[in-house]
Amino acid sequence: MSLVLAAGLAACSARAERPARERAPAAVDPADVAADQLQQLVALDDGERCAAEGEALVARYPESGRLRARWIACVSRVGRHLEAAGLAAQMMSQRPGDPWAEWARVAVWLGESTPARAEALARSQALVDALDGHPAALRLRAATLVAWDRADELAQLVAAHPRVPAWARVHLRLRRARDGDATQVPLALADAHAVAPDDPEFVTLTVIAGRALEQLFLPVEALAWADAGLARAPDSLRLRTLRWRLLQQVPEAGKQAVLEDISLALARGGERPALLLAAAEAYRGLGEVARAEALERRIADEHADSPAAEALLARASEALGPGPAQQAADAAFLGRPRHHDPRLREAAALRQFTAALADPAATAAQVVAAIEATRPLLHGPALEFFTAGAQALVERESELGLAEALVREGLAALPGDVAVAQAIGHDFPDMYEWREGRLYDLLARVHLAAGRVVEAQAALREATARGSVSDDHAIALAEVARRRGDAAAADEQLVACSDAYDGDAFDDACRRALVAVWTREHGDLRGLDAHVAKLLVRTREQRRQQVFRKIAVAPRTAPEFRFTRFDGEVVSSESTRGKFVVLHFWFTACEPCVAELPRWQQFVDAHAGQRDLVILSVHVLETREVVEAWMAEHRYRFAVAMGNDWWQSAKVRSFPSTWFIDRQGRIAYETGGMPDLPLEFAWRVAGMRAADHG
Numbered sequence: 001m002s003l004v005l006a007a008g009l010a011a012c013s014a015r016a017e018r019p020a021r022e023r024a025p026a027a028v029d030p031a032d033v034a035a036d037q038l039q040q041l042v043a044l045d046d047g048e049r050c051a052a053e054g055e056a057l058v059a060r061y062p063e064s065g066r067l068r069a070r071w072i073a074c075v076s077r078v079g080r081h082l083e084a085a086g087l088a089a090q091m092m093s094q095r096p097g098d099p100w101a102e103w104a105r106v107a108v109w110l111g112e113s114t115p116a117r118a119e120a121l122a123r124s125q126a127l128v129d130a131l132d133g134h135p136a137a138l139r140l141r142a143a144t145l146v147a148w149d150r151a152d153e154l155a156q157l158v159a160a161h162p163r164v165p166a167w168a169r170v171h172l173r174l175r176r177a178r179d180g181d182a183t184q185v186p187l188a189l190a191d192a193h194a195v196a197p198d199d200p201e202f203v204t205l206t207v208i209a210g211r212a213l214e215q216l217f218l219p220v221e222a223l224a225w226a227d228a229g230l231a232r233a234p235d236s237l238r239l240r241t242l243r244w245r246l247l248q249q250v251p252e253a254g255k256q257a258v259l260e261d262i263s264l265a266l267a268r269g270g271e272r273p274a275l276l277l278a279a280a281e282a283y284r285g286l287g288e289v290a291r292a293e294a295l296e297r298r299i300a301d302e303h304a305d306s307p308a309a310e311a312l313l314a315r316a317s318e319a320l321g322p323g324p325a326q327q328a329a330d331a332a333f334l335g336r337p338r339h340h341d342p343r344l345r346e347a348a349a350l351r352q353f354t355a356a357l358a359d360p361a362a363t364a365a366q367v368v369a370a371i372e373a374t375r376p377l378l379h380g381p382a383l384e385f386f387t388a389g390a391q392a393l394v395e396r397e398s399e400l401g402l403a404e405a406l407v408r409e410g411l412a413a414l415p416g417d418v419a420v421a422q423a424i425g426h427d428f429p430d431m432y433e434w435r436e437g438r439l440y441d442l443l444a445r446v447h448l449a450a451g452r453v454v455e456a457q458a459a460l461r462e463a464t465a466r467g468s469v470s471d472d473h474a475i476a477l478a479e480v481a482r483r484r485g486d487a488a489a490a491d492e493q494l495v496a497c498s499d500a501y502d503g504d505a506f507d508d509a510c511r512r513a514l515v516a517v518w519t520r521e522h523g524d525l526r527g528l529d530a531h532v533a534k535l536l537v538r539t540r541e542q543r544r545q546q547v548f549r550k551i552a553v554a555p556r557t558a559p560e561f562r563f564t565r566f567d568g569e570v571v572s573s574e575s576t577r578g579k580f581v582v583l584h585f586w587f588t589a590c591e592p593c594v595a596e597l598p599r600w601q602q603f604v605d606a607h608a609g610q611r612d613l614v615i616l617s618v619h620v621l622e623t624r625e626v627v628e629a630w631m632a633e634h635r636y637r638f639a640v641a642m643g644n645d646w647w648q649s650a651k652v653r654s655f656p657s658t659w660f661i662d663r664q665g666r667i668a669y670e671t672g673g674m675p676d677l678p679l680e681f682a683w684r685v686a687g688m689r690a691a692d693h694g
Contacts, residue, residue, distance in 0.1 A: 031064030038070040039136070042077070043200040045207075045236035048272060050074035065091070065100035066136070073107035079274065079307030080340050084108045099130035099137075107140055110147060120144065121153075128161070135163060142168040146208070151175045166195045167205040174212035179645075185216065192225070203233045210242050219249035237274055240265050244282045255286055273299050273308035307340040314344040317351075327355050334377070342379040349377035350385060357392040364398030371402070381413030383435065390442055400450045407443045411436065434592075434654075434672070437468030444476045453483050469674060471497060471509040478513065490517075495532055496539040540679075547683040551691055555666035558659060559650040563618060563641035566628060571616050571641065573665060580688050581614045581661040582681070585643065585652050587621045588630050592673045593656040597636060599677035604638040606678060613685060618643040620652070660684045663692055 034057040041050035054071030061067055068091060076084035088108050091101040106120050106127065124137075124144040131137035138157070142164055145154040154172050158164050173188035192209050195202055206229025213222035223246040229239045244261060247253040262279050269275050276295045283292035299308050313336075317329035330348040339345045356362060356370040371389045378385060386406045393403035414436055440463035447456035457480050463473055474497030482490035494517075497510035518528045561583070562572040584600060586593035604615055619627050620643040631640060643652075658681070660669035668691065669684045 029064075031061035031067050034061060035064065035067040035070050038067070038074060040200060042070075042074060043203055044233040045203055045238055046233070047074050047077035048274070051078050051080070065095055065098045069100040069104035069107070070136075072104040073110075076108045076110070079311075081108065082339055082342055082345075085342070099127060102130070103127055103137065103140060106144065110140070110143055121148065121150070125153075128157075133161060133163065135165075138164050146171050149175070165201045165204070166191060166199075167201055167208040170205060171208045171212065174209070174216065178212070178215055185218075188212075189221075197228065197232050203229050203236060203239070205229075206232075207236075207238050207242070210239070210246070214242070214246060214249075219246050222246050223250060235269055237272075237278055240275075241278050241282070248286075258282065258286060259288070273303035273306040276303070277308035277311060305338060310336070310340050310344060314341075314348065317348060322351075322355065326351065345377055346379040346382065349374050350382060353385065354388060357388055362392075364393060364396040367392045367396065368399055368402065371406075381409070381416060383410050383413060383417060383439075386410030386413070387439065387442060390446065394442070394445050394449050397449050400446055403449075404443065404446045407439055407446060410439050411443075414439070433466045434468070437463040437466030437473070438470060440466065441468055441470060441472045441476060444480075445472065448476060448479055448483075453480060456480055467672065474510055475513050482517070491531070492535050492539055495535040496543065498532075543680075544683050547680065548687045548690065551668050551684075551687045552666070552670075555662065555668050558661045558665055558667050559646075561646060561650070563616060563643070563646075565616065565639045565641045566624070566631075567639070569639075571614060576614045576661075577665070578663050579612050579614050580663060580685060581659075582616070582685070583659045583661065584615075584617045585620060585647060585657045585659075586617065586655055587619055588627065589621070590655045596656055596673050596677055597634075601636055601638055602678040603681045606682065607685065612689075615639070616641060618647065620644075620647045620655075660688055662688050 038050050038054050038057070041047075041053070051071070051074040054067075054074050058064075058068050058071050068087075072084050072087045072091065075087060085108050088101070088104040091098070091104055095101045102123060106123050109120065121144060124141040127137045128141050138161055141157055142154065145151075145157065146168065151172060154168060154175075158169050158172060170188045170192045173184040173191065177184040177188065188209070192205055195205050199205075206225045210222045210225040210229070213219075213225065223243065226239050226243045226246060229236060230243065233239065240261075244258050247257045247261065248255065262282055265275060266279055276299050280292040280295040280299070283289070283295065296312055299306065299312060303309055310333075313329075313333050317326055317333055320326040320329055330352050333348045334345065334352065353370050353374040357367060359366075362370075367389070371385075374385060386409050390403040390406040390410075393399045393406075414432065417432070440459045444456040444459035444463065447453070447459060456476065460473065460476055460480065474493055478490040478493040478497075481487075481493060491514065494510045494514040498508055498514065514532070515525065515528070518525060518531075522528075558573070558581075560573045562570065562574075564570055586597075588594060600617070604617075607613055607615060615638075617638050617640045619640055624642050627640060627642070654672050656673045658669075658671050659667050660671075660681075662668045668688045671680075671684070674680050
């Protein structure tokens with residue numbers, strides 16, 4: 001070794017051996033220590049203790065925004081949402097600009113299955129920057145994205161911030177596994193196994209892993225994770241209820257194992273109302289009604305002011321169905337001295353509101369009183385509130401200024417409603433356009449009641465542009481024509497609407513409107529049937545020609561498809577080549593879809609046996625077992641297949657929706673729901689055949 005190098009190493013060694021400069025230890029903020037204590041309780045899924053201890057800690061350290069925000073989140077976590085929301089609002093006003101106040105506001109509604117505020121997604125992202133990547137901000141952002149199933153944004157968060165909790169990465173991999181990438185399961189489990197049981201995030205990890213594995217139909221593996229989490233946090237209600245579900249899916253366990261586990265849980269923490277409610281729900285699911293009722297009585301007697309008792313009362317009221325008994329139950333519920341869940345309060349208030357407006361004897365003053373009483377109890381902009389209130393006032397031809405204001409509030413609220421739906425992955429633009437069209441129809445009725453024909457006509461143009469085909473739309477169009485002196489056009493509009501609805505007797509709103517006008521002008525109904533018959537010939541031919549003209553000039557090629565009908569027959573792009581195909585998309589929770597099914601069945605029956613035509617109804621969103629049971633219950637006979645995820649890749653964006661595919665595999669017509677479905681759809685089949693023959 002050279003002398004120079006040796007000297008250099010000696011010098012380095014000498015410097016390394018010098019005593020380091022004493023650094024003063026960083027001051028420990030006791031409020032931050034207290035906030036960490038609350039976070040540890042949250043990590044152990046012990047919200048009750050966090051809420052109770054947090055209140056005392058906040059009183060001791062009132063200036064700590066982080067501590068107060070954590071406590072507010074725990075108050076919400078145990079179901080005291082309204083109280084937590086009030087505390088967050090108070091913190092926002094007392095500490096303007098404090099990012100921890102904003103953190104609390106976002107955390108309050110994290111447990112909702114549907115976001116209370118769509119902008120919370122943006123707020124949680126902004127908090128990551130405002131709090132400089134603080135673990136609490138990263139955790140809240142990740143939890144928000146997991147709760148609302150925003151996989152792409154979660155992937156971006158994980159890539160950008162290495163300190164994101166491990167459970168976020170595990171959720172992301174298992175979410176991709178649910179999308180069909182089976183290779184992600186072992187990778188997710190490897191990430192999960194790398195987290196030690198004493199890690200603060202371990203319990204949350206086991207909840208994430210257990211729930212995701214359950215969705216992947218791996219109950220044994222899911223149960224192992226639930227048990228691992230319970231070993232660390234035996235009082236975790238999320239893990240305990242998950243375990244009860246999983247035990248029923250494991251062959252060697254079953255009902256008796258669930259009953260035994262419920263008993264053990266109650267023996268350990270039976271004073272917790274949330275646990276009592278969860279156990280009662282589990283008992284009911286197992287058919288143990290007497291045991292469930294005993295626990296529900298305990299909740300009512302011993303914990304009358306709890307969120308659990310409130311949930312039971314709301315559920316009982318909803319189960320009664322419309323009528324005096326439900327109205328009395330809702331009145332008692334709304335009269336409670338304290339409410340916890342604004343969604344339950346809103347639901348009861350809207351039922352009371354609907355009942356008040358349904359009374360034909362209710363005066364305009366009583367309608368206004370119902371509007372004013374209900375508005376403060378709404379959790380968010382409720383479209384049914386705006387439309388029902390405005391409609392009731394229009395029917396009474398009173399308070400039209402208020403009616404117009406309600407409609408415009410509904411129009412203003414609709415984009416937010418769309419944003420909320422998009423935040424949870426629902427994006428059906430045609431459906432929202434349809435709702436907007438209905439609001440413009442209602443606005444036209446308000447203007448007509450006020451004698452403002454020009455404004456009514458403008459509102460109807462907006463409704464028409466959004467595809468409105470409702471009775472209200474047609475009746476308003478007819479009224480505008482009549483007030484402009486064109487009685488023939490008005491009658492034709494009503495006849496076309498009546499014919500395009502249902503029933504041989506035309507017993508619908510358009511028919512009733514025509515009868516009222518005819519009676520007013522002629523004194524009785526003599527001559528009406530002949531008048532209608534003459535107009536029918538003209539209106540039907542006009543509609544038929546309109547359908548023929550609307551065939552796609554440059555039809556797009558339909559995506560490749562392969563469906564297996566419930567009877568086992570395969571319907572695919574290949575098997576239907578050279579034939580005309582009608583694909584009808586729907587789901588049982590879609591009210592417009594269900595409303596048109598009797599007419600869809602008529603169309604199917606009328607075209608049965610036509611060799612050049614294949615007709616198939618494609619159901620989306622639910623499971624085959626659910627749909628088969630629903631079909632049997634409602635006695636429908638048409639052929640059904642499950643759309644699974646195909647409908648998303650095929651970009652079916654509205655429901656109900658129907659594709660008419662020509663012999664070349666191109667979409668000649670794409671239509672939503674329509675009243676006179678059998679006739680309108682028959683014309684579209686005829687339109688494809690006519691175009692095929694050139």
